[in-house]
Amino acid sequence: MNMRKRIISSFLVLFGLGVIGSAYYWHQTRNNVSEIKQQSKLPEKSRKPTATQHSSNTTDNRITRELVSHHFVGTALVVKNNHPIYQQSFGYANYAKKKLNTNQSEYQILSIQKTLTAAMIMKLIQQNRLSMKTKLSNFYPKIHNAHAIQIRNLLDMTSGLSMKKKAKTVLSESGIVRYAVKHVKSRPNKLGSWKYDAVNYVLLAGIVQRLTRQSYVNNFAKTIQQPMHLTHTGFVQDWSHNQFKTNGYRYHSKAQTRSSYFRAFKESQASISTELGTGDIYMTSSNLFKAEQQLLRGKIVSKKNIRILHRPGSFSSYGGGVYNQLNGVRLHGVGYGYESAGLLTHDGKSGVILLSNDYRPGEPILPVAQRLFNRMLS
Known part of the structure; x- marks a missing residue:
């Protein structure tokens, strides 16, 4: 008789745990579905990529x-x-x-990052403060062949400019641009031919500085980081x-x-x-x-x-x-x-x-x- 009572008691306990577990699972599933529905109703710009679990x-x-x-x-x-x-x-x-x-x-x-620097330049063009055909000599006339190099050439890496030497001391933004202007190599016969070199975008960053009279860091914050x-x-x-x-x-x-x-x-x-x-x-x-x-x-x-x-x-x-x-x-x-x-x-x-x-x-x-x-x- 005692054995029978123990079996019945164990069965009731297991049954109760199963009911509780099922209720908890249903509750969690309902919450997840509700959360997904709420997310789908958000405006497109409010949805953010979220971490996904392995499944x-x-x-x-x-x-x-x-x-x-x-x-x-x-x-x-x-x-x-x-x-x-x-x-x-x-x-x-x-x-x-x-x-x-x-x-x-x-x-x-x-x-x-160059895509973002390019967008900052394009915004200045959209504001009519610059154009794709503006000559590099408007900003840095000391660079050889600058009178023939256009903003479009810098954006597309077809300027004929290159620079191997890098500064070995910490320089300010303006100092970095001055260093580039001093050490850049220009090959007029390569103008219009593609050659990837970061100095093109260093000079574009300098042009952003010159036109806005603000640092590249501040321009990036106002043009890219804060609006987005x-x-x-x-x-x-x-x-x-x-x-x-x-x-x-x-x-x-x-x-x-x-x-x-x-x-x-x-x-x-x-x-x-x-x-x-x-x-x-x-x-x-x-x-x-x-x-x-x-x-x-x-x-x-x-x-x-x-x-x-x-x-x-x-x-x-x-x-x-x-x-x-x-x-x-x-x-x-x-x-x-x-x-x-x-x-x-x-x-x-x-x-x-x-x-x-x-x-x-x-x-x-x-x-x-x-x-x-x-x-x-x-």
Whole structure:
């Protein structure tokens, strides 16, 4: 009899726990559905890419497998038709402290910054304070052949200008531009031919300063950062104590494919200061997608002028900081242990952003980003 009572009691306890568990699961599911519905009712500009958990979703698994197979370290974001469909982070932000990358991790975007500098120039053109045909000699007449070099040439890297020598001491913004004017090499026979060199955008940053009588940093804040509400964006010079900062890691050989966290980069302030207008900004993956999407949608300058800005200036397909392709624009940057890659459709509705703090020449992330982008669109 006692045995029978114990069996009945155990059954009642288990039944009760099952009822409670089912009720809790139903409650959580209802809350999640409600949250999703509320999110879908938000205005388009209010929706933000949010962290996604690994799930049994086929798309999630396919993207994760692709990234893992290429030993990706960093944060990946995929947005389709204005909806983030994937956001995951891999590897370490700080290997020594065993601090993992998260979806709030911030990375140097490197040469992708040129798209933002180009937009600042285009805004001045839209305000009739400058034109694509304005000569470089209007600002820096001491540069050889400056009378023949136009703003369009600087934007498209067809100026014939190059500079190998970099300042070894910390210089102000104006000091960096003066240094560039003094040390830049000009080859008139190369005017109109594409040659990628950061000095073109250092000079464009200087022109922004000259026309506005304000620093590039202040112009960036007023023209780009504040209007777009980019809360996880800033300059590398001021990044050292940020909790979301990532370390860039060196590779131990060019053939290396797997992450090894061989040695963290130690950037000097002098080196950082030389990247004026061309590669001294950090962002999260969400902020970077938002910034590029807003540009394509005419947030800073009109859509018409963005199309003019991004028009290819040479066989390279490069124009105004982006590489043009049939299904969208491509963005890329490498340096200091970081690699940044992005692809967006021309309307800004869909895109892929990969930001890594573990660049390896043997396993670059740009081809991976391109494959993910093509697959999403198909």
